[in-house]
Amino acid sequence: MAWTSKLALAAGLAFLPGSAWADAVNISYLTHWSPETVALLENAAKEYSKTHPDVTVTVRAVPFGDLLTTLRSQSGSDGATIGGIYDLWLPELARDKLVAPAPEAVAAEVKGAWPAGVVSAASVGGALYGIPNEIDVYALNYNKELFKQAGIDAAPKTWEEFRETAKKLTKKDAGQQGFGMINSWAAGVVHPFASLLVSNGGELVANGKPALDSKQAGETFEFYDGLIKDGSSDPSMATADANTTGPFLDNFVSGKTGMIIMANWWESALKTGMGDKFANIATAPIPVGPSGDKPHSISYSWMTVVNAKAGEAEQKAAWDFLAWLNGAKSGQNGASAMSDILMSMGILPSRSSDIEAHKEKLGTEFLAGYVSVLSDAKPFPVVPGGQEFSESLQQTLEALQYGQVSAKEAQAKAQADAISILERAAK
């Protein structure tokens, strides 16, 4: 080969990777999932890259307690392109222009394929900002073995039965509590309280205004106070850490807590912690309060959003990847790849076709209890200042749990704080 031909070949080879780099797009996905779940997401991303070789998706995980801070502090063009967020955070992230509205085609697909309530939680001012993925709902979890030992046949249906059951399950000498109230984690404290409140006919926020001064809310504060005064709930057994685990989880999995109000997503944590003993755990609707008509619960959703400060090519690739990940063709048997990942953790997917595709798994004893209460669940209020409102209510409820305030004081304080927080956030 003549030296000129060799030179031309070398130049051509050198040029080829260069032209490939010019079109390559790197997008990153920020989540709070565990390493096992992150591995599933990475596999899905590799699958996507087979048909989109120019797009590389990297996944990064941080503890749940650091997720919002990471999203906010790394919100520039070099931050994560995609973020998995809790619906409560959306109004403020949208207000601060940190998340991009979904392109029309994506918005149209989401509006047609997801229930209206879930779409509304992913929207601000009528514009869709995220593709919803999981929906979480609260129910009563109880340990059947402890129920059997205490001679209790069935899960409580009313607050009166709940209180009696909790008393029977409490064995102080054995370090066993009837009902576990979580502390040191805002959602873990507020969501069970809110579930009992809606099951008593009340609401946290009505028409954008705090409604903690209602009769129903007063009864719910009194109910919490009663459980503490009975000695049926020991706050020192219920502390959570930054990863939403800790003593409250340890005590439930080791059979030292009889009942807890918790969401479906912790199925995987229970299975990991309990092994074969997971079969002892059953699910029941939230007991109905004196002012309630039937069991209700609260629900909240998660969604994936795209960084508004990412480059145009990155945003475009991110929406395309998310549409594929959440689409009906990326997973097994007509399910989305996202729903397959969620179901591995026991999390309910929110896309209508995903619920149909996972019908069999959703019929297992543990999850069926959650699916059955979903239709009567009320979405947790998504308002500006919602996170601060949750954290403030958390402090008040914890003060009640530890006997620092009475039920009446807690109710008055919670309402006054909520008014001031939501008013300031609305300015």
Added chain:
Amino acid sequence: MTNGYRASAGIMLAPAVTLIGVFILLPMLLTVWLSFNDWSTQTPFSEARFVGLANFQDIFGSTSVGRDFKGALVNTAIYTALSVAIILPLSVLFGLLVYQRDVGGGTLLRTVLFSTYMVPMIAVALVWSKLYSPSEGPFNQMLGLIGIDPQPWLSSPRSALISIVLLNVWQQVGYFTVLAIAGLTQIPGSLYEAATLDGANRTEQFRFITLPLLRRTLLFSAVIAIINAVQVFEPVALITQGGPVGSTNVLTYHIRRVGIERAQGGLGSAMAVMLMLSLVVVVCALFAFMSRKDDE
């Protein structure tokens, strides 16, 4: 000649002064300015709106903003006071033990003590959160062996902050012991020999020789211990998240929550300014106290 000397001194100082100005003074001034503004950390500085002393009124007011800030300020003060009050005497005690030349294994003890300071806080937090576990934690199991009931440690608002203080003492005491040993080496041995000849016992030697001559070392240790304690963040973020009932919500953690998580930059800056002022007042008071003692 004098002008030339001043010019050359100015030229030589300029790089350091510029760096300090840009990277230390400017951010401090910016924080002070932002504390008088309503500003979201997600927006440019140009969008900050002057609100005068409103942020300071809020953080000292009766709403949840004020209550949480005042709670965090008190928690930080308690944490700092307890940390310094435990670390300094312990560091002197360990320093005296390790400094005894006639005791074997001193170097090993010194290494062991200092090693806790080198362990990353993430590892310390991980291990200590399990040590403190109310049901299965080794601490409670050990207490059980000597007939003491299990303690709630991090799970009770009464003991959570003290538990974090103990963790801090464990990690920091080795560093301050090394400082104490450095101070002890500066005390001439002849003073002890003379005191022994005069009939002074060990306690009197400690009271009238060691302690007075360690004063400057202790002042330095106290200032560093205060600054370290005021900046506590990791154990709270990693283990307690400020709970239960806000009992471990210290200022740095609270400022991060307000300023970054809630993006309330103005309020966060006002809190940071108050933290800075408190620190300045405490350190100046400490220096003034020591200066008076020196004069006496």
